[in-house]
Amino acid sequence: MMKIIxxxxxxxxxxxxxxxxxxxTDTLRNRLGLTSVKKGCEVGECGxxxxxxxxxxxxxxxxxxxxxxxxxxxxxxxxxxxxCELHPIQxxxxxxxxxxxxxxxxxxxxxxxELVNSGKKFNREELxxxxxxxxxxxxxxxxxxxxxxxxxxxxx
Amino acid sequence: xxxxKSVSRLDAVQKxxxxxxxxxxxxxxxxxxxxxxxxTIANGTVKGIDCSEALKMPGVVTVLTCFDVPEHLYATAGxxxxxxxxxxxxxxxxxxxxxxxxxxxxxxxxVADTPLRAQLAAETIKVEYEELAPxxxxxxxxxxxxxxxxxxxxxxxxxxxxxxxEGNVSFERKRFSSDAVIAGRDDLKGEQYHVPPVNACHIxxxxxxxxxxGRRMVxxxxxxxxxxxxxxxxxxxxxxxxxVRVIKPFMGGGFGNKQDTMYEPLVAFLSRKLGGRCVALVxxxxxxxxxxxxxxxxxxxxxxxxxxxxxxxxKALRINSNGGAYAAHxxxxxxxxxxxxxxxxxxxxxxxxxxxxAYTNLPPAAAMRGYGIPQLAFAMESQMDDVALAHGWDPIxxxxxxxxxxxxxxxxxxxxxxxxxxxxxxxxxxxxxxxxDKRREYDEFNRSxxxxxxxxxxxxxxxxxxxxxxxxxxxxxxxxxxxxxxAQIQVGATELGQGSDTVLCQIVSEFTTIPENRLTLVxxxxxxxxxxxxxxxxxxxxYISGNAxxxxxxxxxxxxxxxxxxMTGVPADELTLKNEHATVESTGRELCSIADICSYxxxxxxxxxxxxxxxxxxTFTAKDICFSYGVSYxxxxxxxxxGKVKLKKVYSVHDSGTILNPQLAAxxxxxGIVMGLGxxxxxxxxxxxxxGKPLNNNLLDYKLPxxxxxxxxxxxxxxxxxxxxxxxxxxxxxxxxxxxxxAIRNAILHATGVPIYxxxxxxxxxxxxxIRANLIKS
Numbered sequence: 001m002m003k004i005i006x007x008x009x010x011x012x013x014x015x016x017x018x019x020x021x022x023x024x025t026d027t028l029r030n031r032l033g034l035t036s037v038k039k040g041c042e043v044g045e046c047g048x049x050x051x052x053x054x055x056x057x058x059x060x061x062x063x064x065x066x067x068x069x070x071x072x073x074x075x076x077x078x079x080x081x082x083x084c085e086l087h088p089i090q091x092x093x094x095x096x097x098x099x100x101x102x103x104x105x106x107x108x109x110x111x112x113x114e115l116v117n118s119g120k121k122f123n124r125e126e127l128x129x130x131x132x133x134x135x136x137x138x139x140x141x142x143x144x145x146x147x148x149x150x151x152x153x154x155x156x
Numbered sequence: 157x158x159x160x161k162s163v164s165r166l167d168a169v170q171k172x173x174x175x176x177x178x179x180x181x182x183x184x185x186x187x188x189x190x191x192x193x194x195x196t197i198a199n200g201t202v203k204g205i206d207c208s209e210a211l212k213m214p215g216v217v218t219v220l221t222c223f224d225v226p227e228h229l230y231a232t233a234g235x236x237x238x239x240x241x242x243x244x245x246x247x248x249x250x251x252x253x254x255x256x257x258x259x260x261x262x263x264x265x266x267v268a269d270t271p272l273r274a275q276l277a278a279e280t281i282k283v284e285y286e287e288l289a290p291x292x293x294x295x296x297x298x299x300x301x302x303x304x305x306x307x308x309x310x311x312x313x314x315x316x317x318x319x320x321x322e323g324n325v326s327f328e329r330k331r332f333s334s335d336a337v338i339a340g341r342d343d344l345k346g347e348q349y350h351v352p353p354v355n356a357c358h359i360x361x362x363x364x365x366x367x368x369x370g371r372r373m374v375x376x377x378x379x380x381x382x383x384x385x386x387x388x389x390x391x392x393x394x395x396x397x398x399x400v401r402v403i404k405p406f407m408g409g410g411f412g413n414k415q416d417t418m419y420e421p422l423v424a425f426l427s428r429k430l431g432g433r434c435v436a437l438v439x440x441x442x443x444x445x446x447x448x449x450x451x452x453x454x455x456x457x458x459x460x461x462x463x464x465x466x467x468x469x470x471k472a473l474r475i476n477s478n479g480g481a482y483a484a485h486x487x488x489x490x491x492x493x494x495x496x497x498x499x500x501x502x503x504x505x506x507x508x509x510x511x512x513x514a515y516t517n518l519p520p521a522a523a524m525r526g527y528g529i530p531q532l533a534f535a536m537e538s539q540m541d542d543v544a545l546a547h548g549w550d551p552i553x554x555x556x557x558x559x560x561x562x563x564x565x566x567x568x569x570x571x572x573x574x575x576x577x578x579x580x581x582x583x584x585x586x587x588x589x590x591x592x593d594k595r596r597e598y599d600e601f602n603r604s605x606x607x608x609x610x611x612x613x614x615x616x617x618x619x620x621x622x623x624x625x626x627x628x629x630x631x632x633x634x635x636x637x638x639x640x641x642x643a644q645i646q647v648g649a650t651e652l653g654q655g656s657d658t659v660l661c662q663i664v665s666e667f668t669t670i671p672e673n674r675l676t677l678v679x680x681x682x683x684x685x686x687x688x689x690x691x692x693x694x695x696x697x698x699y700i701s702g703n704a705x706x707x708x709x710x711x712x713x714x715x716x717x718x719x720x721x722x723m724t725g726v727p728a729d730e731l732t733l734k735n736e737h738a739t740v741e742s743t744g745r746e747l748c749s750i751a752d753i754c755s756y757x758x759x760x761x762x763x764x765x766x767x768x769x770x771x772x773x774x775t776f777t778a779k780d781i782c783f784s785y786g787v788s789y790x791x792x793x794x795x796x797x798x799g800k801v802k803l804k805k806v807y808s809v810h811d812s813g814t815i816l817n818p819q820l821a822a823x824x825x826x827x828g829i830v831m832g833l834g835x836x837x838x839x840x841x842x843x844x845x846x847x848g849k850p851l852n853n854n855l856l857d858y859k860l861p862x863x864x865x866x867x868x869x870x871x872x873x874x875x876x877x878x879x880x881x882x883x884x885x886x887x888x889x890x891x892x893x894x895x896x897x898x899a900i901r902n903a904i905l906h907a908t909g910v911p912i913y914x915x916x917x918x919x920x921x922x923x924x925x926x927i928r929a930n931l932i933k934s
Contacts, residue, residue, distance in 0.1 A: 035181035036174020038408070040359045041441040045855035048359055076174040086172065094168040097819045100827065101653025102171030103359040103408030109172060128863040135855060137357050137409050138653045140830030141863040143823055 005069040009034070010078025016065075024060035024068055025049045028075060036076045036106040040135070047134035050107030051075050057114045059133075076106040079113065089113055092147035100138030108134050108144060115152045123154045158666035159659075159883050162819035166658045166677060167406070167651070176406045179363045179378045180438050187365060187434040188217055190423060191274035193264035193281050194447070195256040198290035198517040198848025199303075202254040202263050206282040210266055213280065215273035220426060221264040222252040230392040233485045233522065234381040234415030236628050236690045243627075246312070246483035248304050251392065251422050256285065257303050257481035258517050259848040260446040267426055267435060290848035294455070294476045294514035298332050303481065303515040312479050312513045313487030319498055319507040323567040330510050338457060338472040339508055346457040346472065347542070349535040351915045352840040353453040353478065356524050357860055360408020361444040366424040368432025372399045373424050378407045380415045380650050381691025382681045392421035393428065400424075404681040410652040411831075412523030413449050415693050416484055445853035450841060451524035452489055452513075453478040456535035458497070460543050466557045471503035474510040475532070477521075484522035487513040488626075493528030495568050497536050499783075500618045501558045517848050519841075523693060525828065525890045529619055530835060530897065534915060537615035537898030542911055551902065552582060552591070555616060569625055571781050575878035575886065577811025578785040582616060584874055585809040589614075589789035595906070602907065609794045611907025615898035616787040621887030622696040622778060629778035631701040632687035633708040635664060637716075637770040639758045641736060641751030643670060645677040648689025649701035654889045655820040656697035660705045662816060663882055667709035668716075669733045670750065687773065695784070695887025698816060702882035704776035712772035719753045719770065780880035784887045786810035788829070788895040794907045796931050799922035801837060801904065803867035808892060811874045814884035818873075825871040825892045832896025834861045840916050859918070 002017045009032060018027050025042070028034040028051065037060055040046035044062040051060045052074040079087045086094070089112035099105050111131055115122065122130065127148050128141070136144065150156055157163050170176040195202070207219040231245035238244050252262050264281060268274035291297035297310040316330040330339070338344040364377035373395060379385045382402040390400045407414065419437045426435040439447060454477045461470040477490035494511040544554040562576035586592070591612060598610040622629045634646040645664055651657040661677045664670070678685070689701055713733055720738030721728035724747045731738050737746040738753065757768045789807040794800070808829055815821045838859030842851040852858045877884035901912050904922075910929045914921055926932045 029181075034174075035177065038178075038360070039180065039438075040361065040408075041855050043441070043854065043856070046359055046441075076172070080173070086169070090172040093172050094164055097162075097165065097168075097823050099165060099168050099171045100655070100823060101358070101360070101407060101409040102167065102176050103178065105171050106174045128866070132862040132864045135357075135359060135860055135862065137359055137411070137831065137860070138827045139823055140826030140828075140869065141866050142826040142830075142869055145863065 003066050005066060007068050008072040010074060018065040020066060022065045024051070024063045024065045027065040028060065034075045034077050038103055038106060040103065047107045048104050050110050050134070052110050052114060055114065055117055057111045074110065076109050087113060088151050089116060092150045096143045096147040096150065098139060098143040098147040104134055104136045112148055112151065115148065121154050121156065122152055124149065157662060157672050159662045159816045160814065161662070162817055163658055163662050163672055165655060165820065166661060166672070167679060178360055178406045178408055179365070179376050182376060182405060183365050183436045184367065184434040187436045188267050188269060188430065189271040189274045190426065190435060190437040191266045191271065191278040192262050193266065193278050194260040195263050196259070197256055197285050197287050198259040200256050200285045200287040202256060202283055203286050204284040205264055207264070209280040210277040213273065213277040215269040216277045217267045217269065217430065219264060219266050220252065222254040225251040225425070226394070230388060230421065232388060232417040232482065234384050234417070234691060234693065236384060237387065238627060246486050248306065248483050251425050258519050259850060260519065261481065265422060265426065267430070271438070290517045292517055292843060292845065292848055294478055294512065294516060295334050297514050297516045307515060310515045312483055312515050314512050315487060315491050315494065316510045319567050321504060323565060325567050332512050333474070334455065334476060336457060338459060338474050338510065344459050344470070344472045344508070346459040346474070347539060347913060349456040349538065349913045351454050351531045351534055353450040353518065353521060354835060354839045355445050355450055355841060355858065356411040356413035358409030358411055358413060361439045361441055362414065362418050362448050363438040364420045364423055365434055365436035366420065366427040367434035368427055372401060373427065374401045374403065375420050375424055376403045376405065377420050378414055379404055380410045380652055380693060382650065382683050382686070383648055383688050384691060385417055385420060386683045388417040389420050389424055393425050402683045404650055406679065407650070407652040410692065411525045412527065412693060414652065415523045416449055418448055441855060442853045445841065445858065446519050446850050449484060449522040449524070450480065450519055452521040452528065452531065454531045456531065458535050458539055460539050462543055462547065466547065466549055466554055468501060468503040468558045470506040471498070471501065472506070472508040473497045477511065477513040478516050478518060479513040480516055480518040480520040482520040484520045489523065489528040493532040496529050496532055496618070499566055500536065500560065502560055518843065525831060526893050527694070527890065529617065530832065530894050533615060533617055533894045534897045534901065537895065538901050538911065541613070541902040541905055545905070552586060552614065556582065560618065569781060573783060575782060575813055575876040577874040577876040578616065578618065580874040581785055581787045581809040581811050584872055585614065585787045585789045585807050588809070588870060588872065589791060589807040591789060594791065598906065607796050609796060609907035611794065611903040611905070612789065612791045613899050613901065613903030613906050614787060614789045615895035615902060616785070617891060617894040618783040618785050619887065619891045619894060621694065621699045621782055621784055623694050624778040624781045629690065629696065629700050630775055631689040631704040632773065632775040633701070633704040634687050634773040635708055635712050635771065637754045639755040641670065641749055641754055642674045645675060646686055647677065647701060647705065648681060648686045648691070649697045650681055650692040651679055652692055654697065654824060655817065656692065656701065658820060659698050659816050660701060663702055663705040664709045667706065667713050669736050695889045695891065698885055699881050699887055700776065700778055702885065704774060706882045707774040707776050708772050711774055715770060715772060716750055716753055719757055720748055723748060723753065723756060782878045782880055782886050784810070784812050784891050786891050786895065788899040790899040790903045792900065792903045792907065794904055796908065796926055799919035799926060801900065801917060803833065805868045805870065807870050809872045809874060810891065811876050812888040812891070813876055813878040813881050813886035815873050815875060816883060816885050821873065821888055822871050824888050826869055828890070828892025829869055829896055830861050830866055832893040833866065835893065836897035836900045836915065836917055838916050838918055
């Protein structure tokens with residue numbers, strides 16, 4: 001059974017017909033071509049599919065698209081600033097070599113954006129907790145933490 | 157820029173903006189989707205498959221069963237072709253199989269218009285089995301019913317040897333044994349260690365798709381060795397090599413698990429059967445755990461005897477490796493492990509090795525970061541501490557008395573060590589970690605603290621870069637100049653996250669002076685374009701493919717200078733490249749830019765000059781090999797009643813020769829260390845002992861380290877110069893994982909006095925050991 005939903009995706013209104021049981025991950029990837037939203041487990045364990053829903057980081061793989069009706073979604077495709085610069089979190093990831101295979105990167109960047117938007121500052125232990133919903137097998141999290149500290153760390 | 161500089165990853169912006177495309181992102185819109193039907197028994201035979209209901213389901217195009225596939229066997233190992241038939245990879249796989257060899261074996265495949273419809277149809281398929289008892293360990297499998305016709309006793313291979321004091325190896329085939337006594341000799345009673353199978357857990361699940369262009373088959377796959385995959389697919393589906401085109405886009409991690417041929421033959425076979433339509437298969441996480449490859453579970457029995465001066469006199473090791481249902485890499489992993497034991501430390505009188513790999517009813521095991529050495533290191537380095545403790549020696553000194561030294565000649569491959577930073581790594585780590593102070597301080601603390609115990613432990617390793625001379629080690633590179641002096645670099649070397657694209661580009665920049673931002677390394681390997689390379693494994697991309705990039709860049713440089721000479725009349729041997737210009741070496745006078753040279757020779761129209769599109773290409777063949785070295789010191793606390801280890805800090809010091817990109821190299825250490833911590837403390841694949849059913853093939857029940865499990869990490873490089881590596885570099889990607897588990901084990905020994913012989917060292921296992929040692933009253 002298809003349902004019509006209305007979302008704002010990366011700042012642009014989107015009216016879509018989706019299956020009732022369809023995950024937001026599949027809608028964003030397959031109907032809107034937003035392939036930065038990665039699938040690593042599809043049960044909310046790895047965090048690769050993280051998007052911001054009304055500014056809050058969520059695993060889109062366990063979020064039904066019908067629930068997104070009337071909400072605003074941000075993926076990293078929508079993250080560039082008005083003058084097309086990288087977001088400070090993206091810049092920090094590049095400069096701190098917080099990226100290896102890149103598969104967990106979009107999700108982690110969005111969690112970083114959520115932290116920036118919170119206006120708070122975090123120490124390293126708090127940052128470990130904040131990103132513990134994201135699995136990364138390449139970096140040992142070390143440079144990801146370094147990148148986040150640069151932007152939202154206590155001394156940043 | 158160039159080498160020995162922290163150049164940013166070439167793909168960093170693509171990855172951080174989500175524009176980097178991985179296999180699943182590239183599946184064609186009109187693709188058909190496959191769901192594989194996996195067996196629900198571990199051992200037996202499929203007697204019948206009822207697909208009638210599935211074929212009536214909406215969207216279903218076809219169902220392929222194990223009775224419909226070609227019978228010929230093919231190999232899946234991601235190894236280069238061996239022209240010696242004795243070293244060829246074992247062919248034991250069909251596209252689907254009626255003979256069920258592990259719980260989850262592939263017995264049918266449903267093709268439908270969407271993944272969901274394929275899955276729903278797959279769930280309706282009824283399978284009738286003739287079931288046999290599962291054989292989950294080598295002990296049980298040896299002597300059981302044959303899993304493969306060509307191997308009646310289920311012992312896939314053995315390698316048994318003795319090394320004479322002069323370093324001569326004599327091979328003699330022994331019989332399988334799991335006794336504590338090695339070779340039936342009472343003086344060789346060993347300790348027994350056990351390590352479980354684990355999974356690579358790259359975050360991108362394995363996936364592939366195939367379609368036909370005319371007579372040709374195009375296969376997209378996240379595979380580390382595209383040229384080998386092309387050969388394996390061609391063989392599996394019976395097509396000429398040139399008709400198969402493999403494309404590897406960005407890859408979400410591999411760690412060796414994406415070295416083998418997985419479902420590419422299935423999707424290619426189905427595509428051809430369906431008239432060339434695009435057929436795609438994306439594994440679920442649950443399937444990636446079970447239906448790809450694992451790190452071998454092993455039983456290791458080892459004894460180390462030392463004289464009163466601390467010199468090892470006798471050393472014996474037996475490895476019984478659980479190969480799982482298909483040969484994949486055969487005995488190569490266990491052979492790598494057993495030989496490394498006698499490369500790292502040397503015994504003066506007796507050195508004896510026995511190793512066996514068995515077919516069992518577990519998922520197939522093959523390559524994973526470290527290729528058998530993490531398993532070996534756990535046993536070998538644990539034993540070094542136990543022997544030192546028994547004699548009252550400092551574990552570091554005991555290692556130094558016995559480890560191999562600069563100039564060491566490897567008894568198996570007969571190469572000579574020419575870059576040796578092991579002792580410096582040990583000393584540096586000792587200093588950084590405050591080892592001597594902490595050993596004393598913690599001994600004092602532990603005397604009065606009952607529940608919380610503190611410890612610091614260490615372990616070291618030596619690890620070969622590349623696999624010469626066992627297999628050919630070669631790689632090719634091509635550089636194509638553009639008329640504005642920029643260039644495209646084509647390689648067969650594969651980027652899977654480790655940073656090889658960036659380092660290869662730095663090497664070309666170093667010789668041509670063209671900065672990295674004017675060079676484009678074609679990151680996606682397309683076997684129609686990319687020159688041959690064995691691919692990513694054995695920490696070989698910088699060492700071997702880097703040499704190919706260096707050789708090619710040097711040819712290109714000569715060519716550019718010759719052309720500059722033709723243009724200017726100045727002899728080529730008086731010229732050099734500087735700041736992208738042909739420059740007179742003696743005066744520093746710039747004659748013309750690389751752009752001028754390329755543009756001139758591309759477009760000159762003077763009725764006499766032959767134009768030339770300037771390119772260079774070369775193949776590098778290794779004729780040498782080397783060891784990387786390193787050491788890990790780990791500071792921790794044990795909460796004895798809870799059996800819980802709290803890591804305080806890891807100090808990791810490595811000799812990987814000259815470091816070509818310090819920032820990316822440090823990243824390799826971080827990732828390897830944390831993967832090693834997971835192996836030590838939490839990771840294991842669990843199977844129901846009665847049925848062989850996997851119990852924790854998901855990321856909730858399989859304990860992968862999160863950011864909260866990781867302690868502070870301090871890394872350091874001791875740089876040496878390896879003559880056979882480009883600019884003196886050696887392998888780096890696999891090694892940092894190796895010493896973590898034994899370093900933690902030895903720190904727990906220091907903290908509690910309890911030696912652990914089994915991984916993982918999770919609370920369940922540790923509490924059991926502490927009860928046995930009377931640290932916890934039961």
